[in-house]
Amino acid sequence: MGSGQVTSSVPFEFQGKHVTVAGLGVSGVPAAKVLHGLGARVTVVNDGDDARAREQAAELEALGVTVRLGDGATLPEGTELIVTAPGWKPDKPLFTAAEAAGVPVWGDVELAWRLRGPGAADWLAVTGTNGKTTTVRMLASILGAAGLRTAAVGNIGVSLLDAVLGEEEYDVLAVELSSYQLHWAPSLRAHSAAVLNLAPDHLDWHGSMEAYARDKGRVYEGNRVACVYNADATAKPSTEDLVREADVEEGCRAVGFTLGTPGPSQLGVVEGILVDRAFVENRQKNAQELAEVSDVDPPAPHNIANALAAAALARAYGVPASAVRDGLRAFTPDDHRIAHVADVDGVAYIDDSKATNTHAAQASLAAYESVVWIAGGLAKGATFDELVTGAAKRLRGAVLIGRDRALIREALARHAPEVPVVDLDRTDTGAMLQAVQEAQRLARTGDTVLLAPACASMDMFTNYNKRGDAFAQAVRELGA
Template sequence: MIDSLNRASDWTTVSAVVAGIGVAGFACADALAQLGARVVLVDANDTPALRERAEILDVIGVEVKLGFTADLPECDILVVSPGLPPSSAIIGQALARGVPVWGELELAWRLRPVESPAPWLVITGTNGKTTTTLMLESMLRAAGLRTCSAGNIGMSLVGVVMHDDLDVIAVEVGAPQLPFVTTMSPLASCCLNIADDHIDHFGSLEDYIAAKARIYERTQIAAVYNAEDERTRTMVEEADVIEGCRAIGFTLGAPGLSMLGIVENILVDRAFVPDRAATAQELATIDDINPPAPHNVANALAAAALARAFGVNPAAIRDGLRAFIPAAHRIASVATVEGVSFIDDSKATNAHAALTSLKAFPSVVWIAGGMAKGQDFDDLVLEVGERLRGVVLLGVDRAMIAGSLG
C-alpha cells in the first residue's frame, strides 16, 4: 500500500515520521496532516524559533518532539529533510526495519494533483543551480506560462504542488535531496557540473556523484548534460530514462547535433529544430545575458535547453534572459571606485564556484574564507594564481587556503 500512495489515496491509516523542522520538513508535516495521516515530527535541535514552528504544527495535530535523540518511532514511512546525512542513525534504523525512506522530492511528486499535474523541469549541479533555475523561470514566464521556481531555492516544493495551479515548475535540486527519490519522473532534467562539494555530508566524492546522477532517472523528454564536463555525459549515458528520452548537450563552443551552443556570440539550438542536421535556431545573444561571464552563459544555455524541451519558443528564451534579474551575492557588481570594480560573489561557497568567478576577471584581489567542507584549494590556486594580485583570508579554514597559496 505504501508504495502506491499518491494525492488521491486514503492517508488516514498511514503513520509518518518527519525528520527535521526546517522549511522542507515543516511543509511535509503540514501536507501529511492535511491529508489525514498521523504525523510525528522529530528534530535534534530545540530553540525558541523551532518551538514557534512546533506550536503551529501542534494546532493541526502534528506531534512535535524537539531535542530528539531517541530511536525512530514506529511508523509506516520516514520523510527526511535534506540536511540529514544518509548515514544518520534514524535513516539507518528505518532501512533496517524495512520502513520506506522518502525525501521532500519524493513526497512532492506523490502529492501532485491526480488530474493534469504540472510537469517538472529539474536542475542540479555543484554550482549555478539557483541562477539557472531563475533563468528558466524567467523564460517560462516570458512564454506566458503559469510557473514558479521551487525546491532547494527556498520555496517548498511540497507546498507548491499542494496549493498552486501551474503549467510547469522549475525545480532546483541539491544533492542532499536526491538519495531518497524513487518515483519522480521529470519532463526534463539537467546536471550543470560536478566538483568537490558536500563531501562531509556524503562521505566521499563517489557517493556525492552517485546522488547527483539520480536527477536523470525516469526523465521523459530530455536529459541535459554539460559537454565540457564528461562526468555529466556519463551520468546521462548510464541513466535509466523513459524510452524516447533524448540526451541534449550544451557547450560554450559551436554545437554539434542535439546540442545548444555559441556561434559568433549567438546562442543557437541544434536540438529542438526540425532539421537539426542542417540548421540551427537562433535563441539570443551573449549581450542578452546578465552578467555575460562564461559560466553564466553556460547557465543560460542549460536553462534554454530545458525550456525548449517544454516547447518554449525562441523569442521567449531571449525575452526571458533580458528580463532576468540575478539573485543576490552571485557575481554581483557592488561599486566601482577609482577604476576598481568591487564584486560580491559570496554565494561561491566551494572551490569550483570560486574558480569560475575568479576566471571571469583578469586581475583580482580575492577575499576568501569560511568552511572548506572537505575540499582543498590547490587546483584553484594553480589555475588562477597569475590573476591574483592579493588575497585576504577570513574564517575557520583560512589556514587551509593559505597553505594552498604557498
C-alpha cells in the same frame, strides 16, 4: 543512455497511517501540517531543543501532532513511513532503524511528487554543484516569456508542497533540486532535467564523490524528453556519464551544452550568438539563433553556460526561440552572485559571496583578468591547490579571512608564491571592512576586487547573504 518502462509512483494511503517527520524547520513543519491534514497520525522527531524548535513544536502540537524534541535518533514505534528534512544524513541511526524495519524514507520532494493531482504540471529539473538557482530562475523567466504559467520552486526557497497543493495552477514548474533532496526522492520522474556541473561538495554528507555524483544523477531517472548535460565538463564522473547510466523513457534524448561551437544535439555559442542544434529540423545541418551573449547578465562564461542549460530545458518543453531571448533579457540576477557593487578609484568591486566552494570560486575568478581576491571561511573538507594553480596568473593579491584561511594561504605559497597575501586573524564584525581596505591597498587601476570566498560563511556570518552585505557596506564606506 539506458531505456526502460518507467513505473509510476505507488499510491500511498495516508489516512490513519503513522508517519514520522524527521526534522522541524523550513521543510519539516509544512510536511507535518500536510500529512496531518491528509489524516495521518504524525510524530515529529527533532535533534534540537532550542527556543525556535519549541515554538514550532507548540504550533504543531496545537493541531494534534506529536513532537519529540532532542530525540532524533529513535524510530517511533509503529512508524509506517518517514518523511525527512533533506539535510538529515543517510547514516543517522533513525534511518538505519527504518531500513531494518522495512520502513520507506521520503524527502519533502518525494512527498510533493506523490501528492500531485490529475493533470499536474510537468517538472523541468535542475541540479549541479553550482549555478542551480540562477539557471532555474532563468528557466522560469524564459517559460514566462512564452506565456506559460510557471514558478521557480524547490531548493530555491519556494516549497514544492506549496506549489503542488496550492490554489494556483501551473503549466510547468522550474524545479531546483539539491543532492540531498534527490537522495530522498526515489520515484521522481521529470519531463526533462539538467545536471549543470559536478565538483566535490557536501562530501561529509554523502561520504564520497561517487555517492554525491550518484545522487545528482538521480535527476535523469525516468526523463521523458531530454537529459541535458555539460559537454565541456572534464571532471569524472562527468554529467554525460550520468546521462549514459540513467534509465529513461524510450525516445528521451541526450542534449549537451557548450561554450564552443555546438555539434548536432547540442546548444552552444557561435560568434556571440547562443544557438540551438538540438531542437531543430535536420540538426545535422541547421541551427536556430536563440539570443546574443550580451542578453545574458552578467555575460561571464559560467553564466552563459547557465543560460544555455536553461534554454535547452525550455526548448525541450517546446518554447520558441523568441521566448529564450526575451526571457534572458528580462532576467535579473540574485544578489551576491557576481554582483557589481561599485567602482572606486578605477577598481571594480564584485560580490560573489555565493561562491561557497572551490568550483564556484574558480568560475568567478576566470571571469576577470587581474584580481585582488578576498577568500576564506569554512572549507567543508575542500582543498585549494587546483583552484590556486588555475587562478595564479590572474591574481594581483589575496586577502584571507575566516577559520580555514590557512588552507588557502598554504596553497598560495605552493603554487603562487609571488602573489602578495594579507592574512587577517580576526572574526569580528569589522573584519570585512579591514579586508576590503587591504584589498584596496593591493589593487591598481583596472583591477577587480573580488569576494569569491570558496568557503562557507558560518564561522563569521549567519549566511552568505550577510557576508555579501558586509562586503557591499565596506565598499560603500570606501566610496564615501
